[in-house]
Amino acid sequence: xxxxxxxxxxxxxxxxxxxxxxxxxxxxxxxxxFIFLVSSNLEKQMNKNAAGVDLVVGAKGSPLQLVLSGLYxxxxxxxxxxxxxxxxxxxxxxxxxxxxxxxGDNFKGFRIIGTEHSYVDLYKGNLQEGxxxxxxxxxxxxxxxxxxxGLKIGxxxxxxxxFIEQGGHAHNDHTYRVTGIFEPTGTVLxxxxxxxxxxxxxxxxxxHHGDEHDDDSHSxxxxxxxxDHHEYEAEALEHDGHEHEHEHDEAHGPGGGKEIxxxxxxxxxxxxxMTLPRLINSSTNMQAAxxxxxxxxxxxxxxxxxxxxxxxxxxxxxxxxxxxxxxxxNSLKERxxxxxxxxxxxxxxxKLFSLILLEGLSIAVAGxxxxxxxSRTAVWMLSRYTESNYHYALREWVTANDAYxxxxxxxxxxxxxxxxxxxxxxxxxxxxxSE
Amino acid sequence: xxxxxLVTNRLxxxxxxxxxxxxxDITCDPGGHCILMGPSxxxxxxxxxxxxxxxxxxxxxxxxxxxxxxxxxxxxxxxFRGRHIGIVFQKPLFIPWLTAFENxxxxxxxxxxxxxxxxxxxxLASLQLEGKDTSKPAQLSQGExxxxxxxxxxxxxxxxxxxxxxxxSLDDVNCEKAIGIxxxxxxxxxxxxxxxxxxxxxxxxxxxxxxx
Numbered sequence: 001x002x003x004x005x006x007x008x009x010x011x012x013x014x015x016x017x018x019x020x021x022x023x024x025x026x027x028x029x030x031x032x033x034f035i036f037l038v039s040s041n042l043e044k045q046m047n048k049n050a051a052g053v054d055l056v057v058g059a060k061g062s063p064l065q066l067v068l069s070g071l072y073x074x075x076x077x078x079x080x081x082x083x084x085x086x087x088x089x090x091x092x093x094x095x096x097x098x099x100x101x102x103x104g105d106n107f108k109g110f111r112i113i114g115t116e117h118s119y120v121d122l123y124k125g126n127l128q129e130g131x132x133x134x135x136x137x138x139x140x141x142x143x144x145x146x147x148x149x150g151l152k153i154g155x156x157x158x159x160x161x162x163f164i165e166q167g168g169h170a171h172n173d174h175t176y177r178v179t180g181i182f183e184p185t186g187t188v189l190x191x192x193x194x195x196x197x198x199x200x201x202x203x204x205x206x207x208h209h210g211d212e213h214d215d216d217s218h219s220x221x222x223x224x225x226x227x228d229h230h231e232y233e234a235e236a237l238e239h240d241g242h243e244h245e246h247e248h249d250e251a252h253g254p255g256g257g258k259e260i261x262x263x264x265x266x267x268x269x270x271x272x273x274m275t276l277p278r279l280i281n282s283s284t285n286m287q288a289a290x291x292x293x294x295x296x297x298x299x300x301x302x303x304x305x306x307x308x309x310x311x312x313x314x315x316x317x318x319x320x321x322x323x324x325x326x327x328x329x330n331s332l333k334e335r336x337x338x339x340x341x342x343x344x345x346x347x348x349x350x351k352l353f354s355l356i357l358l359e360g361l362s363i364a365v366a367g368x369x370x371x372x373x374x375s376r377t378a379v380w381m382l383s384r385y386t387e388s389n390y391h392y393a394l395r396e397w398v399t400a401n402d403a404y405x406x407x408x409x410x411x412x413x414x415x416x417x418x419x420x421x422x423x424x425x426x427x428x429x430x431x432x433x434s435e
Numbered sequence: 436x437x438x439x440x441l442v443t444n445r446l447x448x449x450x451x452x453x454x455x456x457x458x459x460d461i462t463c464d465p466g467g468h469c470i471l472m473g474p475s476x477x478x479x480x481x482x483x484x485x486x487x488x489x490x491x492x493x494x495x496x497x498x499x500x501x502x503x504x505x506x507x508x509x510x511x512x513x514x515f516r517g518r519h520i521g522i523v524f525q526k527p528l529f530i531p532w533l534t535a536f537e538n539x540x541x542x543x544x545x546x547x548x549x550x551x552x553x554x555x556x557x558x559l560a561s562l563q564l565e566g567k568d569t570s571k572p573a574q575l576s577q578g579e580x581x582x583x584x585x586x587x588x589x590x591x592x593x594x595x596x597x598x599x600x601x602x603x604s605l606d607d608v609n610c611e612k613a614i615g616i617x618x619x620x621x622x623x624x625x626x627x628x629x630x631x632x633x634x635x636x637x638x639x640x641x642x643x644x645x646x647x
Contacts, residue, residue, distance in 0.1 A: 002544055006530075006533075009533055012532070013531070014532075337528050337530075338530045338531075340528075341530060342541075342545060343489075343513060344487070344489065344522055344524075345516075345541065345545045345546075345587070346513055346514060346517015346518065346542070346546045346591075348510050348513045348514070349509065350510075351545070430481075430484040433484070433489070433524055433528065434480045434484070434525070434599075
């Protein structure tokens with residue numbers, strides 16, 4: 001029977017009041033911890049996926065959309081750009097590396113990307129087994145794709161138009177064959193299917209009829225037209241360069257009237273950031289968006305929400321500190337006999353002080369632990385949602401912020417118990433015992 | 436003067452606002468008994484609390500077992516009280532969420548004594564509290580609570596047992612019993628027994644009587 005056990009017995013006897021205090025405290029901790037965890041996950045993921053890309057060049061539209069679609073593969077692309085025009089850019093000496101990307105299809109929600117082998121280098125991808133794609137309709141897939149879609153080397157699959165699993169129509173006449181699987185990188189590469197650009201062109205390019213139809217709801221199976229027809233770009237696409245649809249025969253020359261979705265650029269030196277975006281935006285009908293700037297803009301937009309959530313959480317914690325304070329002060333009234341008895345049996349004032357302080361700390365620690373668990377549960381649920389909807393998993397479970405939050409929790413527990421504990425020390429023993 | 440046992444010397448005390456209490460000197464030999472008798476409001480409990488070190492006298496000395504209580508600091512007084520003095524309060528006060536056993540055990544703990552389980556169980560048994568060790572105070576009868584109170588006062592084998600009106604709420608039969616138990620237990624650990632009371636029934640049981 002020591003002071004810790006005494007505290008435990010008291011908590012057990014007054015469990016309801018203890019529990020509500022813990023619940024209130026945990027509420028604040030949960031919100032703050034959740035925000036910390038999600039933003040830390042998001043930032044890490046964003047940085048990893050940025051992969052040193054300095055500039056994304058694509059069709060005009062929202063620059064944020066361009067970055068999200070081209071680099072993070074969460075949004076739809078803004079449209080297509082002329083491949084030859086994009087290739088012209090790469091002659092600029094300020095550009096170290098240029099990686100073209102052609103988007104348009106998915107397999108079970110995993111995006112099929114027509115690109116070059118240099119794209120793999122951006123994410124430092126290594127092959128787990130097999131080889132990189134070589135010919136048309138060969139695909140190298142990310143580890144998540146292999147796992148979730150159940151694809152192995154040598155398997156074949158058909159892409160579905162668009163970026164969502166349902167809705168698009170299948171390119172059953174062209175099937176890809178898996179030639180390789182990447183090691184997990186913890187980046188967006190894990191959830192991509194890579195192939196060469198020509199494959200994407202071939203699937204889409206020679207079917208163009210220029211007729212407008214709702215891309216999302218392809219109900220026709222191709223019978224009425226004799227073959228599938230659709231635009232090679234996704235939903236939001238507005239074709240302004242339809243010339244290539246008549247030029248099937250020239251389609252395979254590099255840049256020969258071909259279109260890509262976007263191009264990822266790396267500068268040779270920081271001078272690139274000064275001149276290139278302006279050059280591209282003013283002198284071509286393409287758009288250049290710097291991921292760093294766009295993501296900062298996104299953070300700034302989210303910042304308001306995050307900030308207000310933080311304020312609410314801080315408010316909850318302050319209220320809970322008051323609640324701890326009030327219930328400890330109130331409990332002194334009914335505990336005064338206990339406190340006086342402890343003194344009469346030889347306990348010092350210090351014992352009374354630490355007994356009350358311990359109760360405040362117990363609430364804070366229990367609240368912290370509960371909040372920790374609740375916030376992880378919330379992140380886990382969010383992760384399941386983002387994984388099934390965006391193929392983004394939140395993988396980080398513990399951050400340095402947790403230690404910081406623990407210290408803050410202990411501090412709040414101590415502070416709110418301090419005055420009650422000091423008051424407990426002053427319990428008039430003789431008066432209480434002779435009442 | 437022999438300072439073994441209990442000696443008080445020209446004790447005075449006053450609460451902040453009210454009149455001054457002056458108390459007659461008490462002398463009690465080691466292992467002896469002493470009874471302080473007086474009407475309500477004459478400062479009996481105050482005197483008991485002074486001797487227990489729960490209150491500080493305005494002047495005078497309290498010497499228990501060669502230690503002058505008035506010279507000790509607050510912390511030293513607490514420690515001394517825990518080790519050498521057992522108190523049986525007028526009302527049976529217990530920590531309600533601890534069992535009978537734990538209520539006794541905590542007195543050991545507060546004196547940094549490892550609580551020896553068989554010792555406490557033996558003590559409870561000697562006070563006819565066998566099998567009550569896991570009961571909460573609320574489940575015990577008035578008489579059981581009083582005996583538990585005595586057990587708690589005894590467990591550290593104090594040199595001095597202070598009892599505040601231990602019999603005021605008891606009928607004659609139980610009064611006899613309670614006094615018997617107190618004397619018996621005090622004798623078992625060789626402790627002095629100091630009782631303050633207004634209960635005239637106790638006069639026959641003690642020779643060393645002081646009237647306030």
